[in-house]
Amino acid sequence: MRTTTLGLLAAAVLLAAQSTRAEDVRLETLDLHAMTQGWGESRAAKSVDGHSLKIGSKEFAHGVGTHAESEMVIDLKGAATRFTAIVGIDAEVGKKGSVTFTVTVDGKKVVETPVLKGGQEGQAIDVDLTGAKTLELNVGDGGDGIDFDHADWADATIVLAAGATAQPVAQAAPPETAPDIASGDPKEPQIHGPRVVGTTPGRPFLYRVPLTGEGAIKVTAKNLPDGLSIDETGIITGTVKAAGEYQTDLTATSAAGTGTRKLKIVAGLHKLALTPPMGWNSWNVWAGAVDAQKVRDAADAMIASGLAAKGYMYVNIDDTWEGKQRAADGQITTNQKFGDMKALADYVHSKGLKLGIYSSPGPRTCAGFIASYKHEDQDAATWAQWGIDYLKYDWCSYGDIEKGNTLEGYKKPYIVMRQALDKVDRDIVYSLCQYGMGDVWNWGGGDDVGGNCWRTTGDITDTWSSMANNGFHHHDREQAKGASPGHWNDPDMLVVGKLGWGPSIHATRLTPNEQLTHITLWSLVACPLLIGCDMTQLDKFTTDVLCNPEVVDVDQDPLGKQAIRITSDGKTETWARPLYDGTVAVGLFNRGSAAAKVSVKWSDLDAVLETAGSISGKQPVRDLWQRKDAGASDGYETAVPRHGAVLIKVGTPKTE
Secondary structure: OOOOEEOOOOHHHHHOOOOOOOOEHHHOOHHHHHHHHOOOOOOEOOOOOOOOEEEEEEEEEOEEEEEOEEEEEOOOOOOOOEEEEEEEEEHEEEEEEEEEEEEEEOOOOEEEEEEEEEOOOEEEEEEEOOOOOOEEEEEEEEOOOOOOOOEOOOOEEEEEEEOOOOEEEEEOOOOOOOOOOOOOOOOOHHHHHOOOEOOOOOOOOEOOEEEEEEOOOOEEEOOOOOEEEEOOOEEEEEOOOOOOEEEEEEEEEEEEEEEEEEEEEOOOOOOOOOOOOOEEEEEEHHHOOOHHHHHHHHHHHHHHOOOHHHHHOOEEEOOOOOOOOOOOOOOOOOOOOOOOOOHHHHHHHHOEEEEEEEOOOOOOOOOOOOOOOHHHHHHHHHHHHOOEEEEEOOOHHHHHHOOOOOOOHHHHHHHHHHHHHHOOOOOOOOEEEEEOOOOOOHHOOOOOOOOOOEEOOOOOOOOOHHHHHOOOOHHHHHHHHOOOOOOOEEOOOOOEEEOOOOOOOEOOOEEEEEEEEOOOOOOOOHOEEEOOOHHHHHHHHHEEEEEOOHHHHHHHHOOOOEEEEEEEEOOOOEEEEEEOOOOOOEEEEOOOOOOOEEEEHHHHHHHHHHOOOOOOOOOHHHHHHHHOOEEEEEEEEEOOOOOEEEEEOOEEEEEE
16 A cells, blocks of 8 residues: 555644755646546536635635536646645535545555545545555545535645756546447348337227338238227337237348347336436437427428437427416417427327326426426326326425425325326336435335336546446446346436537537446436437437347346346446346446456356356357457457447347
């Protein structure tokens, strides 16, 4: 260990009292653009909110204010002898927030603080850097998400050797080229998307069969349940008359060949979203600038881009569609940006797609618009009349009503809306948005609440820290137990493509490899895949990432078992989930700042298998991003780029 001191405020005061030599380097003087973080921007000699640095009762004139999760890599040029700092949560958040500070020298972790909480005094760090080449500074989220994690590296100083001429330099992320991933589809017809869909008997059914191939394709279905029919383009409509499970055989035929796939249709009470919902949501690109035309454009682009051909089907409107006030009879209204919502729903449905909407259990939505408090039955009936298929129900102002932070209080508004949705004659997928409070994965899918998916994290942004925090947060095995067909953990919408929270948009700040990590992780964790970008400006790489059918199949696997982390070694991790065909999907991740070898042994897979050792010996390996076989082996190792991922499937698939 290079660490020489890791103490509390008394030691911190001692360090602060030491004079800083002119030749020493304060952290705040380096290029802070090289520091990544989960929210806001790092600031020199200020907190992340722009206030004077203060930890506990002590103020500091120097240092860097940042926000979990944060990373900075410094090339020391071999000229440093010591790094000192006083670390903690800035006093601007009071007693909120929880973080850890980590210092890594030449790839070896030398300091990791305990979880530090808001209101605590600072903790001193003193690290020997003699002969060291690189210094990496990290702030973790303390294991509970990044809310209020305003972290300070106060009085942070790199002490240089006497007579040193070289100066430390903050390293920006190295340039990278887009990873080599598969693209395109064969000319022969192929059927994609979920292998199981649900419906309620007596309610309208709509399903567009996802299919690719060249030329005119005719789609037929054998053994459809009574009440359903399919047109030649592959859109299934009607109403299932009786509860039950129906195994349907789909066939797509063209001059280029024939493709087949089995589709199970399950009819019964609360049988929706038997695989994670896939589609688009307006917020991450348009936010309050969304309007009806942008929604129509998104629906059009979902067809034209080929996304619908891979199973994306929901076109979801987020906040700011609501009118200024309710009608005289209390019915909720739309604003001038949307007008006739039923006409918009009819337009989306005409393409075989589905329309989603947004509200809150409180009096106002997050953006301050009219919400559903004390109008739950009326709003559910209105949405059903309009033809809504998906509801995102966001906690927001209900926090002003429920202040006890009890499990009963968290559940109450969602139970009320569940009961309202059950009274209408339309299937509406129910998405709870309450950021993981009360360990929602333990109760969100229960019979009383009946959620189909639930947010487990705070809002995502298009930064590595934010995306990684939201996604890797799902390593917890107890959390994974809450996921099952019809009930899914949701770490928020996707941040690939062009987005920006409206009206101005920009290309995602995630690097290409970070985008692969994003989709790999969301697919392994069986999360909803809700695109958050401008659908009319999809580039080839974004389309290839979103439309890889073998990756989508992992997310949509009908077994519905969420992946768990099976190994962790510093900055590298492996995750795995069993699949319905007897194979196992494995993600190999590198969260570090340089390329690294990542490996998995087949014995590691026992953690997710019902029978230990059922996958052993030489097993076929399929690289899903490459869509190529990788041979047979008794384990797997590969080089993974910084912030990158590799997704493989291990084992011989069982025939259907």
